[in-house]
Amino acid sequence: MAEQLPLPLPDLSSLPSRVGIPRAQRVYVNRNLKMTGIDWVGFDMDYTLAIYDQDEMDRLSIEATAAKLVGWGWPEAVTSLRYDTRFPIRGLLIDRRLGHVLKMDRYKVVQKGYHGFRPIPREEIRSLYQSRKLRPTTPRYHWIDTLYALSEVALYAGIVDGLEARGVTVDYAKLFTDIRECIDEAHRDGTIVDRVLEDPGRYVHRDPMLAQTLHKFRSAGKRLFLLTNSRWPFTQAMMDYLLGGAMPEYPSWRHYFDVVICAACKPAFFEEKRVLMEREIDPARPGNGTLRPASHLERGRVYEGGNLLDFERLLKVTGDRVLYVGDHIYGDILRSKKDSAWRTAMIVQEMEAEVAAHEACAEDLHRLADVGARRDQLEDELRANQVLFKELSRQIDAAAEGGNAAQAAQLETVRGRVKRAVERVRGAMRGVEAETLALETVVSRRFHPFWGSLMKEGTEMSSFGDQVEAYACVYTSRVSNLLHYSPLQYFRSPRDLMPHEM
Numbered sequence: 102m103a104e105q106l107p108l109p110l111p112d113l114s115s116l117p118s119r120v121g122i123p124r125a126q127r128v129y130v131n132r133n134l135k136m137t138g139i140d141w142v143g144f145d146m147d148y149t150l151a152i153y154d155q156d157e158m159d160r161l162s163i164e165a166t167a168a169k170l171v172g173w174g175w176p177e178a179v180t181s182l183r184y185d186t187r188f189p190i191r192g193l194l195i196d197r198r199l200g201h202v203l204k205m206d207r208y209k210v211v212q213k214g215y216h217g218f219r220p221i222p223r224e225e226i227r228s229l230y231q232s233r234k235l236r237p238t239t240p241r242y243h244w245i246d247t248l249y250a251l252s253e254v255a256l257y258a259g260i261v262d263g264l265e266a267r268g269v270t271v272d273y274a275k276l277f278t279d280i281r282e283c284i285d286e287a288h289r290d291g292t293i294v295d296r297v298l299e300d301p302g303r304y305v306h307r308d309p310m311l312a313q314t315l316h317k318f319r320s321a322g323k324r325l326f327l328l329t330n331s332r333w334p335f336t337q338a339m340m341d342y343l344l345g346g347a348m349p350e351y352p353s354w355r356h357y358f359d360v361v362i363c364a365a366c367k368p369a370f371f372e373e374k375r376v377l378m379e380r381e382i383d384p385a386r387p388g389n390g391t392l393r394p395a396s397h398l399e400r401g402r403v404y405e406g407g408n409l410l411d412f413e414r415l416l417k418v419t420g421d422r423v424l425y426v427g428d429h430i431y432g433d434i435l436r437s438k439k440d441s442a443w444r445t446a447m448i449v450q451e452m453e454a455e456v457a458a459h460e461a462c463a464e465d466l467h468r469l470a471d472v473g474a475r476r477d478q479l480e481d482e483l484r485a486n487q488v489l490f491k492e493l494s495r496q497i498d499a500a501a502e503g504g505n506a507a508q509a510a511q512l513e514t515v516r517g518r519v520k521r522a523v524e525r526v527r528g529a530m531r532g533v534e535a536e537t538l539a540l541e542t543v544v545s546r547r548f549h550p551f552w553g554s555l556m557k558e559g560t561e562m563s564s565f566g567d568q569v570e571a572y573a574c575v576y577t578s579r580v581s582n583l584l585h586y587s588p589l590q591y592f593r594s595p596r597d598l599m600p601h602e603m
């Protein structure tokens with residue numbers, strides 16, 4: 102065995118090895134991304150820099166929304182129903198006509214569904230959704246693509262379930278519209294943000310590595326920007342909570358960023374020519390300030406609105422040299438990808454649980470692959486025996502017609518043996534199918550008690566996983582995972598293999 106060569110530079114040995122990074126904290130690559138080619142790194146705030154406690158946030162939204170629904174004429178009971186915050190995941194589809202919640206695979210074929218908390222049987226799914234092309238963008242359906250919207254699903258399923266159990270007839274479409282209106286109102290009128298800011302420790306995880314991650318980018322010469330839809334007072338308070346006092350080199354959170362834009366109105370920021378405004382801030386009252394039109398983007402100032410074209414023009418940067426880090430598949434990732442050349446990093450906080458489940462299922466997944474190979478083999482055996490059976494039947498008929506009774510009888514015996522073999526193979530196949538189903542159920546439940554994997558649906562990608570793959574250059578569970586990598590990292594995607602290349 103060759104001796105290990107001493108490393109030429111002692112420093113190299115202290116560089117973090119990618120192999121040593123826990124899977125839950127790795128950056129996963131769909132499309133090659135050379136960080137040496139990136140000048141500006143931008144960040145969304147909510148659910149990207151600010152990691153919310155999903156369960157606490159959902160409970161807060163549910164409570165605020167249920168109270169408003171009663172004001173809108175829904176029965177008092179909606180404030181005391183059982184709401185399961187574990188129920189929803191991203192990528193679900195609401196059927197507003199039938200009151201169902203659905204999960205689709207990458208081909209937009211519905212594979213799973215619940216009415217309230219009752220699973221919809223396979224045959225019903227097939228007859229309702231699989232026999233003709235489903236159009237998820239029509240008003241009948243609503244796609245759940247943000248973590249904010251998970252509470253809408255928890256409310257919807259909880260109310261359908263709870264009210265129908267009490268014998269109330271539910272107008273499914275109206276219910277969903279009212280939930281959306283009430284949640285929006287709770288965000289607009291401050292019911293939710295006020296509660297979050299009163300007790301941020303309860304609702305937000307302050308990532309101790311976030312400041313260092315941003316600092317590392319800056320040390321490597323990257324310029325950073327914040328581009329958030331949140332309004333200034335909330336942005337100021339939240340960013341101060343996340344980064345204030347984190348590193349002595351930075352007197353305030355604003356010193357980490359070269360450009361700060363709030364109330365950005367994504368995805369319109371990427372598509373429309375909205376006016377860029379500057380907020381003049383009184384240092385004594387940093388949560389306020391007046392607005393005026395702006396013609397520059399300067400460090401130390403705070404902007405609102407604006408648009409992609411002005412952004413690139415004022416900063417003299419081309420889109421391919423910008424990396425934007427966000428969590429919203431449509432507003433942050435898909436739109437920036439379709440309307441600009443920005444490179445994208447998606448924060449998928451569910452990846453931590455997803456990867457843990459994947460690791461816990463390793464043995465079952467192996468077993469599933471073995472069972473799949475056994476099924477293929479049995480199918481081959483079945484076909485071969487069926488061909489033999491047909492051929493023997495033909496020969497028996499020919500022998501009988503030719504008056505050769507002895508030969509016909511002999512062939513009958515052989516055919517009997519083949520028939521029994523067919524039955525044996527069929528029995529084995531039923532066993533294999535039952536085992537596959539049992540293993541798939543175990544695997545699915547390990548990922549999520551209701552929906553299975555976020556990124557996969559059965560052996561296919563889920564519709565959500567498909568969008569992540571199509572639009573995010575890289576994805577990871579939180580911003581500070583980037584600290585494990587060099588700010589000049591070359592993120593390489595695994596080579597794309599088509600089925601004929603495997």
Ligand SMILES: [Mg+2]
Pocket residue numbers: 145146147148149427428429
């Ligand atoms: Mg966000």
